[in-house]
Amino acid sequence: MTRLIAPRIGQLFLMSSTDRKVIKLSKAGSEESDLASELFHRINRVIPENQDLVCVQPTMLAGQAIEIMCERGFSQLPVLQGTRVLGVFSFRSFSKVSARLTSQQMRQDDVVPGELRVDEFLENWDFVCTGDEWRPVLERLDTSDGLLVGNKDKLIGVLSPMDLLRYLDNIASPYVMISEIEMSLRALIRAVINENELPDIADRSLAHDYNRQSRNIPHTLEEMTFENYRSILSRKENWAFFEDILGDNRKYISARLSRVKSIRNDLFHLKRELTVSDHEAISNFRDWLLNKTEQI
Numbered sequence: 001m002t003r004l005i006a007p008r009i010g011q012l013f014l015m016s017s018t019d020r021k022v023i024k025l026s027k028a029g030s031e032e033s034d035l036a037s038e039l040f041h042r043i044n045r046v047i048p049e050n051q052d053l054v055c056v057q058p059t060m061l062a063g064q065a066i067e068i069m070c071e072r073g074f075s076q077l078p079v080l081q082g083t084r085v086l087g088v089f090s091f092r093s094f095s096k097v098s099a100r101l102t103s104q105q106m107r108q109d110d111v112v113p114g115e116l117r118v119d120e121f122l123e124n125w126d127f128v129c130t131g132d133e134w135r136p137v138l139e140r141l142d143t144s145d146g147l148l149v150g151n152k153d154k155l156i157g158v159l160s161p162m163d164l165l166r167y168l169d170n171i172a173s174p175y176v177m178i179s180e181i182e183m184s185l186r187a188l189i190r191a192v193i194n195e196n197e198l199p200d201i202a203d204r205s206l207a208h209d210y211n212r213q214s215r216n217i218p219h220t221l222e223e224m225t226f227e228n229y230r231s232i233l234s235r236k237e238n239w240a241f242f243e244d245i246l247g248d249n250r251k252y253i254s255a256r257l258s259r260v261k262s263i264r265n266d267l268f269h270l271k272r273e274l275t276v277s278d279h280e281a282i283s284n285f286r287d288w289l290l291n292k293t294e295q296i
Contacts (some may be wrong), residue, residue, distance in 0.1 A: 017263065043137065044130035046167045047149060047157045055080045055155070056089065062113030062121060065089050076146060079118055079156060085152045087122030089110040092145055097121045127151050174274055177286045178264050184289040185229040186221045191296045205232045226264055230257040245292055260285050 021079045027074060055078045056065055065077055069091070096268035098113040125148050128137055134235055140147060141161045150156035159249065193201060199219040218224045224232075232238055234254035246253060263278045265271070 005098075018193045021151060029036070037131065041134050041157065041171070042130065043128055043132045043149060044136060046134055046137075046164055047159060047164075048064055048163050051157050053078075053157060055154065056118060057081070058119035058122075060118050061114065062089070062094055062118050065118050066091070066094065066114070075160070077118075078148065078158065079122060080155070083153060083155075085148065085155050086119060088125045088146070088148070089118040089121050090123065090145055093121045093123040093255050096123075117171070128159065130156060131182055134167075138164065173265075174267055174279065174282060178260075178267065181260060181282065181286050181289055182226055184286075184293050185233070187227075187293060188242070188245065188289075188296065189229065189232060190221060192245070201232065201238060202228070203206070205235045205238060226261055230254070232259065245295055254280075256285055 036042075052072075053071060054068065054074065056068070058079050058081055069077060074089050074093075079086045079089050094113065099112060101113060125144065125146060126140060127148050127150060128140075130149060135149065137159070138187065141164060142157075146158055146160040147156075149157060149159055189198075198221070202217055202219050202224075206217050207226070209231060218290055220229060221229075233242060234250065234257065236250065239250045259281055261273065265276075267274060
């Protein structure tokens, strides 16, 4: 099961035009986890782990803020007066205001956008709470560059569309890859074994799994399970069907299929959280199968 990730706070950087102060924040804004937060996907699980919350003072020059964003790979910076959120400075807000300044205005008023303070470019972002569910937030991110987590007097984090996308990808990708593996195995078997031959091959290959009760043995690929596919592929007398595509490495492939099967069962039955090694195993096998299916 996916691990509960509590709200995190890194370092809050308050930067003026002349100095840089680093202030450690406590997790006073964090909400205590409850059973619902452990079982359901909420914002406290979506905030990137070990997020560094980088904020600036309203007196910082826009050019300096942009330099910081480029250095850190950010597209926005919350602007704080003390601990109160005034708004967000972003590439978008800077561009919108700068675009309204004509060349004549800049010459006449001696205005250089990068030399204006960031509070000339602020935009307001909505706030969400760590206990909010992510589905309604998804709709709000569709029309916004991001959301602020917490409230105006207690900023906890910044949530961008990419943060949510990465979080959902991390959750969904194992299921997607397992699905691709199963569909590829089905396509591979269908490509090399005649439909009329499949029932006899299934009877021989799966008899042990069904206590030799042939009436229970599935005879179509759509009825078969992942373990059925593995049994058919791993059986020595069947390898002649697959050797041209998969090569002379039946035992090695059988072992990899067993590993994927074990991971699949743990994943679908929520027995444990998948490890990095598990992700690599199914990802590598999925990529290997992609290569083989392109040769069919």
